[in-house]
Amino acid sequence: MAKDSKNIIKPFIEDKGGLMPALHAIQNNLGYISKDNIIELAAAFNCSQAEIIDVITFYDDFRLAPIGKNIIKICQAEACQSQNCKQLLADLTSHFDLELDETSDDLNITLKEVFCLGNCAIGPSVMINDTVIGEATTDKIMSHLKSDDTNKS
């Protein structure tokens, strides 16, 4: 059973500028920010729902719908460009048959682009959830996903 969203929000209400940490906390616990969450956040932070949505939609990380269990972020910044990250992006979109920002039907994979993971000396770099992979290739990414699955099951 997922944690109650009101309890998730509670520690941040009295914090100055607590909305950002509250949004992160909701998303970390519940996967995305739902309509109900927005209503609760607006009440908790004494502002309109529009203002909450305003903040959510500015930031790439926040999402209003469920997303893949594995978020694969492919770096497209300059250092990785010099290491053929565009080709890697093309390989991955074709391998998973997904566009950028698209999630697979089984909610397993979401592909996203990102600009710099700070791993610039050993690109191209890809981040799978919280793990950065250097000198990334489709094979490396697939074997990481596979070993992650084995570890969890």
Add this chain to the structure above:
Amino acid sequence: MNDKTKIFIPNETSANSVGANSLYQIIKNLIKNEEVEIIRNGSWGAFWLEPFIEIEKDGLRRGVSYRNTNLSHLNTLEEFFVDFAKRNPFDIKAIDFITKQNRIVFSRIGHEDPLNIDYYKSTKGYQSLISALKIGPQKTIDRIKESGLTGRGGAAFPTGIKMQTVCDQDSSVKYLACNADEGDGGTFSDRLIMESDPFALIEGMAIAAYAVGASKGYIYLRSEYPLAKDFLTQAIDIAVDNNYLGNNIQNSDFNFDIELRIGAGSYVCGEETAMMESIEGRRGLVRSKPPLPAINGLFNKPTLINNVVTLATIPALLLSDQSDFSQIGSNKSIGTMPFQLSGNVKHGGLIETRFDISLKEMVEGFGSGTKSGEPVHAIQIGGPLGIYLASSMLNTSLTIESLQELKGSVGHGGIIVFDNSVNMAEQAKFAMEFCVKESCGKCTPCRIGSVRGVEIIERLQRNKRSKEDANLLHDLCETLEATSLCAMGGMTPNPIHSIIEFFPNELIEK
């Protein structure tokens, strides 16, 4: 005496990205006795060697690169030692890449567990804070002013002057905000400090807060750095436990707390006013200046904003026997600069050195040329808003002044190498595309001009000789520069200008 054999396996993003964590799991499982200890050290910043594993025995420490190596066939620790010895272990501190540097700010990275506070203290850690508490705020600021330190985040503003401004404000509440939203492509020096020497940042923040009269500090950390988040969270707790943060720090009347705030994937939030908006819980829209954040910043209070490396430099430069920091360099290019060499380069990594070394020394000396073996074609300096230099310009010195003359900047010190497969028209287009994606949307030229910029460059890619489009691009860039509130719009034209000027006929044919 500790005669345990120590195995050092780095725990740092780049090392882990090429297998350090997996090797740690394997080696850990081989250890059956207590005579051997594994230490998860930071990285030395010589990333082509990662995962670089070292063994220290009888006072001798040697290491080996385990890149692309699978050790899962090993059954005993003895087998690992045999394997290790076969790979010609060497002393990383003696390689040219390290000895040619002048590591003052990054002097600790790689040596030990970054959360080992005893090691930090044994290397003069927290001495600067204690001496600052003795000499008082004004003398501390004076010393930073005299040092000539300028901000390492990108704008190179004199750090001491900014501190004085905040110090001079008559307000009972002041803030310190550490900008750890290191978003420039090709940069990782902030990350390396936070992961491999986090106490240096905490000490620097405590000194800066004491000097300006702030009792609360924020670190605004980008969400792309989860390992840095782990290290900072733990380091803050340890610092509190040891009374380097919290109330009555080291028996003084100085109170200071640090709160970690995580960004959410927005480049423009690295701009200081957008960062403040984000910390306050809003969209990262840029604010107009004045008022300066030093006068009216976070939550409408005077706020000192510095980036990670700037703050982490303060403890080192306050140590009296390291005052040679200020003796290095001239004009604005004083002290050392942590350059970050990356892209298509054989030996990429963290290079802390004086500013006045040539690009040639950087790319060929430290970097040993391209990884692909093909000739260098372009080098971008200073992140997405920095200029591209051609391979004929390798004699350029990396000082703030010399890059300013070329209408570029050192920025946050990122240096990205491209070989001759790069398409410079595509790089010019990317400058505009990046602005489309990351503009906060407040200023029209940045929000809409960048979209038009992409279109114009696409037309030029089809017809390099279009005078009309060349002129239009020129005018558009001028408008962006003149009418944007922040550097995002104001400096997006920089890479484009440099491509037009230094790479004739690659974007525009005259």
